[in-house]
Amino acid sequence: MNEAILRTLLEQVRSGELAVDGAVDRLRLMPLRDLGEAVLDTHRELRRGQPEVIYCAEKTVAQVRMIFAALLEGDSDILATRVPPAMAEALMADYPQIRHNPLARTLVIQRRERTLTETTIAIVTAGASDQSVAEEAAETARVFGNRTERINDVGVAGLHRLLARLDAIRSARVLIVVAGMEGALASVVAGLTARPVIAVPTSVGYGANFHGLSALLGMLTSCAGGVGVVNIDNGFGAACLASMINQL
């Protein structure tokens, strides 16, 4: 459409219908929106083939239903995150092809064949209570086309459990470390590998945990180099970043 306008204008210049000065003026006044989208689309282009993502936490079932319907007109995969149980049920009734991961609180509709990456994103958790966030990360990473490996329950108070998984840690191309409380696992893992570590503080804990603040600050001030931190409980964001890195 924009292109049509542009083409018409240029043809008018060529035909002499429009003077050069007039064309300069019109091009300068041409709404940025149109040019902007043209240019910026190269960006969207890059995303083509990636799943569409719906963050459901502050939406109603009706809103999410509407978005699903719209997205299903396209052909990309769909990932919905932070889906409350009731919303999940409602959507599964609508779309039997949905894959629901209740622990991760995700819904997935996979419509394309996807070859997983050769390289692996390792998802490391400190304790059983971090599983929900790790599962969100794992589900996201897989939907984005990455091979994943889970290394669970290797909190630093029992180092032998962590050291026992050293091979798995070292063979990953990028690692997501999910930990609550003092979040020390990120530092320890980063010290054991030369690969990028994405740290996800979780809100698991109580008292001086202050809803994840202790793990967040701990991870940000990690004494080990090479740790990037995402928001508290943000398994999805960690997987986004890890996927970008893994697919470089």
Place this chain on the structure above:
Amino acid sequence: MNEAILRTLLEQVRSGELAVDGAVDRLRLMPLRDLGEAVLDTHRELRRGQPEVIYCAEKTVAQVRMIFAALLEGDSDILATRVPPAMAEALMADYPQIRHNPLARTLVIQRRERTLTETTIAIVTAGASDQSVAEEAAETARVFGNRTERINDVGVAGLHRLLARLDAIRSARVLIVVAGMEGALASVVAGLTARPVIAVPTSVGYGANFHGLSALLGMLTSCAGGVGVVNIDNGFGAACLASMINQL
């Protein structure tokens, strides 16, 4: 320059030297910067005639000197804020035409005749210790072409002082209220006028003031409608906003 490129391209289209398709391609690939600036200049245009502003707090004398030299090649007025005493002295030695306001920590080079607005920005302070921030606001407002009126030392613990200035308060088109400690003055003034109030919390105080946090939170939760808050000690920002409003 951009225009030159654009003009050349269009002339090539007109002359047939360049096909329409090729021109469309080149226009799409033409660095956004050039088009962008063309379009966005309408914005900068609006600013034309406004002083250039230099925030000096984290710059060296050498850096600021360089910026002054560059700006003086243009013809706009120049306002430098947060100028430390030593930097002020150095620049005054270079440019005798500089107006230095040590309380406001500003330097001004005024090169254009400016008719002040008919309407007034009132700058209201709670106590003597808020004068530095108020002075920065006043200097900024004047350099931006606004008539100002000062209403000083009318903290809420002595209401009669405030009520005695009611006429001045009510005759302003927009008000800047500068107050530290509990910042209550903003609420009280906003309750006495129907004009917009820009509140500037100051870091004046100690202890539970927490460097301006008490006044900041107090102003944000003001029980009076119509109060917009800027950053702690940000006299400049308050005057920017007040000037925009006053000159509507």
Place this chain on the structure above:
Amino acid sequence: MNEAILRTLLEQVRSGELAVDGAVDRLRLMPLRDLGEAVLDTHRELRRGQPEVIYCAEKTVAQVRMIFAALLEGDSDILATRVPPAMAEALMADYPQIRHNPLARTLVIQRRERTLTETTIAIVTAGASDQSVAEEAAETARVFGNRTERINDVGVAGLHRLLARLDAIRSARVLIVVAGMEGALASVVAGLTARPVIAVPTSVGYGANFHGLSALLGMLTSCAGGVGVVNIDNGFGAACLASMINQL
């Protein structure tokens, strides 16, 4: 009433019934309330014609019912904000003429003809989750007599959406920017216009959002001049201030 007392007193002075000294004494002793209201009424006078506003968040249905009944004895418009669903239903049963906006959580009784302003308040939101706060702002702005324009879902992570609405942004007389998470939209919008921007941080988000703190701090420290900030989620307050500015 006060005027009646005053008039009687003055007539007694004129008739000689009351000596000047006695009148001076009585005037000095006359309860401040009466004189106060007389004087201060010039303030209330200014508000005449403006809707009465009821903040319902911490009130019972019974209390709000009583206030509605009292206000309906006057003839001004009525705006109730932060109305919980059950309270809304109860009041709609009482007053069929109420206009309920469930997303904005407002109730309105409009009794006067109002010509909307020529100029526009633009209400810009970053994401779908900011709609409730934006809707409160929009409803308030309209009840206060302002033309409004909505610019939705133009978060800074997809700049092309924002740039596509550049015309709407630049044609507004004052802008309200509603954004959660990092609140970056306020800075970006303020950089694109020379008009006053009222920024409303929202509590949308989780983790390091800390119930709106991230957006609040981001907006207060905006690198763009001309941004005034109101309390987290305070769509009503933003519209009050924007209305004052728009109607200058």
Place this chain on the structure above:
Amino acid sequence: MNEAILRTLLEQVRSGELAVDGAVDRLRLMPLRDLGEAVLDTHRELRRGQPEVIYCAEKTVAQVRMIFAALLEGDSDILATRVPPAMAEALMADYPQIRHNPLARTLVIQRRERTLTETTIAIVTAGASDQSVAEEAAETARVFGNRTERINDVGVAGLHRLLARLDAIRSARVLIVVAGMEGALASVVAGLTARPVIAVPTSVGYGANFHGLSALLGMLTSCAGGVGVVNIDNGFGAACLASMINQL
């Protein structure tokens, strides 16, 4: 009882039954509790005649029932604070003589005749939403034997309402100021009187109020002298302190 032991010991000394050395030893070893209570009782003595107070917030109905039963064996008045509705109902079924104040969330059993003080504690509130805390203060003050006066809804955004109550403010011997949001009322009231002001921040509000933090910090940094602050929402504590002062 302690006295009995002591008396016996001394009589044994007098009768020669117990040597002085042995008595010294026994007195030194005599559990501190007994001597301690003897000495410290002068303190408790001072409290004699004051109501017993039960803070019910973190107790079960069963626990509170047990405490009531125990206290009713004495003859002092009883004040229960922070009583949830269900607990109130349960206790009222047990003790028909209970006076329940649902807004204050208090239960009172008054068993003594009490002459109220001549002087008055004024309880001043900023808005309707502060009533619950103010009511707790008022109920407490009355049960402790003080005359009280309520000055309601005089928030600083409408100064004329406050000034209209100037006489009442100035005739109180001590004032309790209850205010949420920016808590500015405490400063303004303290500026209008030379009497002690006890400030109670309330958690009324949202966003940057941070559950009463804004009012708390505002009151602590009040620019007016003579303001003592108690915990957020602590109407009871404010009344305790005000009662001590009023009864000096």
Place this chain on the structure above:
Amino acid sequence: MNEAILRTLLEQVRSGELAVDGAVDRLRLMPLRDLGEAVLDTHRELRRGQPEVIYCAEKTVAQVRMIFAALLEGDSDILATRVPPAMAEALMADYPQIRHNPLARTLVIQRRERTLTETTIAIVTAGASDQSVAEEAAETARVFGNRTERINDVGVAGLHRLLARLDAIRSARVLIVVAGMEGALASVVAGLTARPVIAVPTSVGYGANFHGLSALLGMLTSCAGGVGVVNIDNGFGAACLASMINQL
């Protein structure tokens, strides 16, 4: 002066020079300041005889000099607080009659004979490091005409030191408790007396003290009734309030 205007007006009414309606209008428009001051002066009257106070923390020597000169034209006593050493020296050179208390950081010029109160304000400190704040409180209390008693170094970690001063604690009419770190002394003292306790948290300490926050929160949440808290390190404010109470 105001009275002169008022008298003239009323005489014009009596003489018929001014119609009643005109007088009503003029009275309504008469600047509030004049009426306001007339009324509000009753307040200032109450303060007559009290020392004037200058808070020097954010003022220059020149500013404080000017204020001293102005105040010395009156005849009230003068108290300057938070006086830095250099400022103190400068003013002592000007006014040999100044009393300088370097620990309290106060300057006093006493010009009236003052009979101290019969009753006593006890000033209790936890440790040697709280002396500066306590000294400010003591100096203020004395200048305001109160008898004071110091109870030093009775921190709760050595209860016997505190209990040894029980008589002094119980014979005070009002107590100021100055304590840093955990601020526990306020609770313990309040439990030992039935008199009002004004608690001053100090910024003494390090680490989790967070510049006085630990003591501030501790005092606000004191488990003992009858504790009013002032700002961190605010010895002056505590003495103001204590003086008001002591002189009731």
Place this chain on the structure above:
Amino acid sequence: MNEAILRTLLEQVRSGELAVDGAVDRLRLMPLRDLGEAVLDTHRELRRGQPEVIYCAEKTVAQVRMIFAALLEGDSDILATRVPPAMAEALMADYPQIRHNPLARTLVIQRRERTLTETTIAIVTAGASDQSVAEEAAETARVFGNRTERINDVGVAGLHRLLARLDAIRSARVLIVVAGMEGALASVVAGLTARPVIAVPTSVGYGANFHGLSALLGMLTSCAGGVGVVNIDNGFGAACLASMINQL
């Protein structure tokens, strides 16, 4: 098992079946886990005989059931903490031998005879509302084999209650002090004994308590030496540490 592998390998070396070089290689490649556990087992060895502990706060009934089943295959005692009522009921239905302490929110299955220590852990509480945390500490201490003594309701606002229990305080080998609000009890108790004090801040309170922050900061900045602090409400952790100390 690891030992079996190791032994086989060494026997192969002895028999010549495996060359020294090959054995070195295999030993170096032998999963760290196995060597690690071998070495680290000396640690686990120390724990042998100690109960297994399950933190139930963020687990489902199904998860906890599974863990119980697994642990019951061993023969150690089992302690479950933070057990919600419904989970407790479900498990008690499964295992009639469970001892449920609803106040402590613990479940215990005791399968070994345990002689309690001679020495005592004293558990001291400030008020009735701290009982739940204290009970968790007591239950834990007992399951870990310690004699305990409870010293309840000795908050510092009534010192005589505390002093009356001086003997009990001084005869403990280690003390756990549980207190909310200002947490002053830890300092006072530490001043009365020369034994280690483990302080547990509780979240009991409201307002400036900030969910236990006031007690936490107060205990960390205690003016008494010899106080170690654990997380807010962490009765279990305090008892772990106290048990380690008591059993040295």
Place this chain on the structure above:
Amino acid sequence: MNEAILRTLLEQVRSGELAVDGAVDRLRLMPLRDLGEAVLDTHRELRRGQPEVIYCAEKTVAQVRMIFAALLEGDSDILATRVPPAMAEALMADYPQIRHNPLARTLVIQRRERTLTETTIAIVTAGASDQSVAEEAAETARVFGNRTERINDVGVAGLHRLLARLDAIRSARVLIVVAGMEGALASVVAGLTARPVIAVPTSVGYGANFHGLSALLGMLTSCAGGVGVVNIDNGFGAACLASMINQL
């Protein structure tokens, strides 16, 4: 002295000089101080032989000089902490026998022969920057009579350094872990030993370290049991507690 008074009184009772009733009265009125000190001295008795400690951070050289002079009249050892360099020099000039540890910022005068404990306090640090705090702990522990072992620079980002010191870690009777940034070392060490761990967060770091807050919160929420935390940078307090435990 107290005993003398007591003895006299009892002898008067025996001789009949004083009636039993009179003696009861006098005993009840006998200043608590005297009895109190008598009783409480048993506590001080326990401390006999321990060094006297002076916290110098907020004291002047003159004050510390006076305290030294007073303490030297006794015969106990003296430990001064947080001694600024200039103060250290001044005191070393006075007392050549002083041992100055500039890294620990301590001064020691040792006057008694002390046999060190058989058992060891291990002091473990994460990095070179934690040495000053660790040194304060070590100096304190030694002056209190404990054998110490230093395990330096074993931060968790290089686990092999820590594991290499496993024997030293496991042979200590109690451990002090000093770490800044994320403070993870405390959790890891606690997981490697069954002995009590005293954790000292340090203010080493910048940014999200927030002056030690990150390490403090991390240590408080440690996922390993048996960790007691002291104030940020409080090496002295950690050693006090460790010494109490080590000498049980």
Place this chain on the structure above:
Amino acid sequence: MNEAILRTLLEQVRSGELAVDGAVDRLRLMPLRDLGEAVLDTHRELRRGQPEVIYCAEKTVAQVRMIFAALLEGDSDILATRVPPAMAEALMADYPQIRHNPLARTLVIQRRERTLTETTIAIVTAGASDQSVAEEAAETARVFGNRTERINDVGVAGLHRLLARLDAIRSARVLIVVAGMEGALASVVAGLTARPVIAVPTSVGYGANFHGLSALLGMLTSCAGGVGVVNIDNGFGAACLASMINQL
């Protein structure tokens, strides 16, 4: 060395000199350090060839001198960060081959030839005041062998400057975004590229910036996916992580 011990042991087993049981025992007791280092060395191996890094912020000149001397015995490159000016001068006097970057506060000794990566790390800054942190990141990235590109002064308040550098932004393999105040630049840049973005909040600003907190929270809650955050002002850490990613 470890291998030698191991080999000897195994040879003794083969020769029968050592029984299998004895070898098992010795292997189990063999200090973990030796085995540990053997295993963990694979990790250090990975780092071989990387520069050694010294964080100088909390070290003395003497300490850093010693570390330099030690490192120069090896042959790796050396990077010193956070070097104060005086320390830089001292070391440059010692080692003329040092490259000093005063803005970055780094010292570098480069001893190996290094081919820079083909791909580029883009370092994007919001304003002139962020240059120091960006320079630290750039210096670090280069020393670690990466090609870098600087995109300066493209703060979001002037979008056209940012859009003008779109090509550079999109051609980077990984981006470091350095921004203070509201930190919005990270979100905007992440929305313009599909590459990983490492966000560095800076402490540039004042007031509600709270030493970098505003930018930190803003970046953590970024509405754009694929953003990893490091500590405030941590240019070095960002470059470490970016280098790991760039060299995957």
